[in-house]
Amino acid sequence: MKSPKAIIHLLSSSLISFLFYVLAITCLTSTTVSVSYGGNETDYLALLSFKSKVTQDPYKVLTSWNHSFHFCDWSGISCGKRHKRVTVLRLDSNGLEGSLSPHVGNLSFLRGLSLANNSFQGTIPHELGRLSRLRYLYLDDNKFCGVIPTNLSRCSNLEDLWLPRNNLDGIIPKEMSVLSKLSRLVIDNNKLTGGIPPFLGNITSMEIFSAVGNPLGGSIPDTLGLWQSLREFYSGSCNLYGSIPHSIFNLSLLVNFSLSNNHLTGSLPSEIGIQLPNLELLQLRTNKLTGVLPPSITNCSKLWYLEMSYNNFSGKLTIDFSKLRDIDTIRLQSNNFHGRGEADDMRFVDSLKNCTRLVHLELSNCNLIGVLPTSIGNLSDQLSFLALGDNQLFGSLPLSISSLVGLTTLDLIGNLFKGKIPSTIGKLKKLQYLSLSRNQFSGPIPDAIGNLSLLTLLYLHSNKLEGLIPSSLGNCEKLNGLDLSYNRLGGKIPKQLLQLPSLTYFLDLSNNTMSGSIPSEIKDLKMLSGLDLSYNELSGTITSSLGECIRLTKLYLSGNMFEGTIPSSFSSLGGLEVLDISKNNFSGKIPQFLGKWKSLEYLNLSFNDFEGEVPVAGVFANASLFSVWGNDRLCGGLVTLELPKCKETGSKKKRFPFFILVIVIAPTLLIVLCCVYLLCKKKRNSQPSESSGSERFMKVSYNQLLKATDGFSTENLIGEGGHSSVYKGILDSNDDKSVAVKVLHLQSRGAHKSFIAECEAWRNIRHRNLLKIITSCSSTDFQGNDFKALVYEFMPNGSVHDWLHSSENTSKLNLLQRINILRDVANALDYLHNHCQTTIVHGDLKPSNILLDDDMVAHVGDFGLARLLGTDLNQNSSTGFKGTIGYAPPEYGIGSEMTSCGDVYSFGILLLEVMTGKKPTDGMFIEGLSLHKFASMALPDQVIDVIDNDAIVLQSTEANAKKVEECLAATIKIGVSCSVDPPPQRMKIEIVVNELQRILDVLQNI
Known part of the structure; x- marks a missing residue:
């Protein structure tokens, strides 16, 4: 046992050790706090406030923002060496979500603030106006809304202001005119209005101005001619009108000049090439410009991109291209370049021989008259795209065209070429697309x-x-x-x-x-979608092998000499939508399986020798969907066919006395009819509101919808758009299943028209890949205000946009899911365009309008912009932008009517977004680069570089990996083909469906 002295000594030692430990902890804590503050509590607290407003940080970039480090060492922070004050806050492309704290305005030494490509929302704090030292502000590719703060005018040192691809509205504030050092103003793809204000001309330091994709309206102010330092000017798709001010053409330093997709009129100055000698990009396509295309453009020796298509330019094309040695792209289609009284409009081709970098030459639909000169063969061996279609070119196709060994596309459709197709065309080994249609070529x-x-x-x-x-x-x-x-x-x-x-x-x-029979080898075309052999001299029986072409959707065999019966193997062609075998010598009975095909939309059996009873099931239940005329031995069928009744077979049945039937049935029938009448009258009187749909839809009242959505509570709000809010709810009459209730904002301009458009579109359409409508309601609320709503089937897996771009979705779409979704959407479009009684154009196809059910099956919704072609309903005005920027086709930007080709363009962009994971409004798409071009440039060998990483599935074998890459390339090619600019060149949607199905089949077998 230890002595008392030893015990006291031990306690003393422990106490001293404890005091030293406490002192060390105190010093360490004091040091940590001192390190965190760094002597500047204002910056420290401002940064903590910034962090507190961030609700999502998927890459954990803000984890270093803690007491363990001085704030100058935090991620994205740079400080001055002298004062240790924050000078730069840069957190680009980190997936951050939340709002921007107004306390950022307390970072008084801040020179640069960059938060591009995140998901910040809310308004831009006006407190940023306190940042008097700020030189650049990058807030592009976020979700900021509201107006551009007027207080930014107090940032007197601001040089760069980038706000593109947000949801900003209002006008460009007048206060900005005092920003005397501002040199780069980029506000693309917002919702700004009020035109390009004249006071911007006061900012004489301007070098880059870009306002693409804003509905600004108005004319281009003459004061912009004061921007003597201007190098780049982009204001495409801004709804601008009037002429281009002459003062603009005095900006001699201008390099890139783009005003595409507006309503500009007038002509270009004859001296444009002398006034703007430094031009590299000149893009004025899709306007209403007139006059001659100035020959002085030849003086723009640095020009690489010239696009003046879809205007009204006239007169002979006299530009001397020989001096444009760097030219890459010339797109002048859809103008009128015919010289009066002359037939040598193609002489300009001679001057192209020095353009050794020329890749794209497009002069379709230009009313060019003349012979295609042999000098066409002197064009660049880099030339990939040559389109001279829909002109009046005549004579023979020169043999020299075979020298264009780089061609992948040659389009000469719709001219007057004659003579033989030269055999030398076989030298164009890279050719992928060749059209010589609608000419007068002869010979073999x-x-x-x-x-x-x-x-x-x-x-x-x-x-x-x-x-x-x-x-x-x-x-x-x-x-x-x-x-x-x-x-x-x-x-x-x-x-x-x-x-x-x-x-x-x-x-x-x-x-x-063509003569002979259909060879049995036809069975090898198992994936063929459309086969047309009509109006030839083919004969014999139909080979049963044709039944193995199981992907056929359209089969035309009319106007031949086929005979015999329809082979039983045809029963496997259950996917046929059109079958026309009219004007042959077919005989026998009409097979019953034709009435069982659910996809069959039109059947023509007329002018053959069929006999027996006409079925009444399936397609035969609607007389407008089939024809059996010219078959004299047919009987029965629908009454409207007026065919004779079929004779009864077997022993004659004993008939029951008719008068007894009358006595027994008549009173009973009268009683039933009275009950039905009284029941309908009672139901009609008790109904408080009237559904705008047809009688096949259930009826609901405002009160029922109010109850179903718990008073339209914010907890049930699942989406919000310009014209409506969508709530999740449960209708008592819907078996407690969830529904989506779309309530129209009737005070919003266009909301009523949107409601009518959706009702008309939904009235008679049904398809597994369209969002199922349950009913609609047109009534009043409890305050007497008009109330309109649509009730849809609830889609539990949200939208494709959510899966692609929302950080809340931790799981991502795999490759098979993406192709399945695209196939589903294409199926829906094919139905709307080709298989409805009236063709329906959706008008606003985009990822947020594609919804996914429990099984990840895609359903197309939101028909608020839909148009029914060939009717007086929902006719769109020729003014105003239709659809959504980025997804709407270029022709809509100039007021063109909505067409099915426009939907195909939107689908192409949708496809490319689904496969690449990039929005068409992504910040990377500037200076002429677009999602379409980004994907197109990757074809055919670099596709893997542009595909979203989450979509790529690594395969165990090299052979499988190669198949996957081929499928990816084929898919991207579809998107590129659908989103080309000239609408007639876009891929047909029925072709898209079959190609996507083929890709799916390959992937599913890997």
Whole structure:
């Protein structure tokens, strides 16, 4: 046992150790706090306030913002060496969500603030006006709303102000005119109005101005001519009108000048090339400009991009391109460049021989008259795209065209070319798209065309071609579509052509003089979507092998000499939408399986020798969907067919006395009718509001919807748009299933029109890939105000936009899911465009309007901008922007009417967004780069570099990985083909459906 002295000594030692420990902790804590504050509590507290307003930090970039580090060492922070004050706050592309704290205005030494490509929302704090030292402010690609703060005018040292791709509205504030050092103002893709204000001309330091995609309106002010330092000017799709002020053409330092998709009128000054010698990009497409395209453009020796398409330029094209040695793209289509009284409009081609970097030349629909000179062969071997379609070019196609070995697209459709197609065309080994249709070519199709092994689409229809179809076409192993219709081709269908598994889009040999029967090799075209052999001299029975083409949606065999019965193997063609076998010699009974095909929209059996009873099921239940005229031995069917009744078979049945039936049934029937009448009258009197839908929809009142959504509570709010708010709810009459209630903001301009458009669109459409409408309500609320709402089936998996861009979705869409969704959307569009009684244009296709159910099946919704073609309903005005910026096609920007081609463009952009994960309004798409071009440049070998990483599934074998890459390339190619600028060149939606299905089949078998 220890002595008392030893115990006291031990306690003393422990106490001293404890005091030293406490002292050390105190010093460490004091040091930590001192390090955190760094002698400047204002900056420290401002940064903590910034962090407190951030609600989502997926990459944990703000985890270093704690007491363990001096704030100058925090992520994204830079400080001055002398005072240790924050000079730069940069947190670009970190997925941050939340609002921007007004306390950032207390960072009084701040010179740079960059929060681009995040998801900050709310208004831009006016307290930023306190930052008198601020030189650059980058808030692009966020969700800021409200107006541009007037207090920013107090940032007297501001040089760069970038606010593009937000939701800002209002006008450009007048106070900004005092920002004397501002040199770069970028406000693209917001909702700004009020025009380009004249006072901006006072900012004489301006070097870059970009306002693309704002509904500004108004004219271009003459005062902008004071921007003597201006190098780049972009104001496309701004609803501008009037002429371009002459003062603009005095800005000699201007390099990039773009005013596309507006309503500008007037002509260009003849000396534009002398006044603007430094131009590299000149883009004035889709306006209403007139006059001659000034020859002085040749003086712009640095020009690489010239786009003046879709205007009203006239007169002869006399630009001397020989001095434009850097020119890459010339797009002048859809103008009127014919010289009066002359027929040599193509002489300008001679001057293109020095343009060794030329890649894209497009002069379609320009009313050019003349011969295509042999000097066409002197063009750049880099030339990839050549389009001279829909002009009046005549004479022979020069042999020298074979020198353009870089061509991937050659489009000469709709001219007056005659003579033979030169066999030298087989030297264009890179050619993927070839159209010589609607000309006067004669003679045989050259065998050399089989050398075009990369060819995917070949159009030779509407010529005078004769002879046999060359078997060498079987060498075109990538051929997706072939159209040889309306020629004079004869002989048998070559078997080699039918053994191309790549032939999936269409094969059209109609209106020729083909003979013989359909070869059994037709079975190899299992993925073919459309087959047209009509109006030839084909004969014999239909081979049962045709039943193996299970992907067929359209089959035309009319106007031949086929005989025999419809083969039973046809029963496997359950996906057919159109079947036309009229004007042949078919016989026998109409097969019952034709009435069981759910997809069949039109059936033509007329002018054959069918006999027996006409079915009444399926397509036969609607007389407008089928035809059986000219078959004299048919009977029965619908009464409207007025065919004779079919004779009864077997023993004659004993008839029950008719008068007894009358005595028994009549009183009963009278009683039933009275009950039904009274019931309907009672129900009609008790109904408080009237549904705007047809009688097949249930009726709901305002009170029921109020109850279903718990008083339209914010807890049930699941979405909000310009014209409406959407709430989740449960209707008592809907088996307690969740519904989505879309309540229209009737005080919003256009909301009533949007409601009518949706009601008309939903009235008679049903499809598994369209959002299911349950009912609509047009009534008044308890205050007597008009109330309109639509009730839809609730989609538990949200929208495609949420899956692509919301940080709340931790799981991402895999490749198969993405292709399935795209196939579903394409199916819906195909139905709306091609299979409704009246063609319906959706008008606003985008990821937020594509909703996903429990099984991740896609449903297209929001028909607020829909248009029913061929009716007086929902006609859109020619003024105003239709759709959503980024997804709406270019032609809508100049007031063109909505068309199905516009929907296809939107689908193309949607596809590219789904596959790349990038919005069309992404901040990277500047200076002429777009989502379409971004994807197009990756084809065919670099596609993997642009695909969203979450979509790529690594495969275990090299062969499987290659198949995946091929599928990715094929998918991107569809998106690019759908989103090309000239509407007629966009891929048909029915072709899109079949191609996506083919891609899905390949992926599912990996």
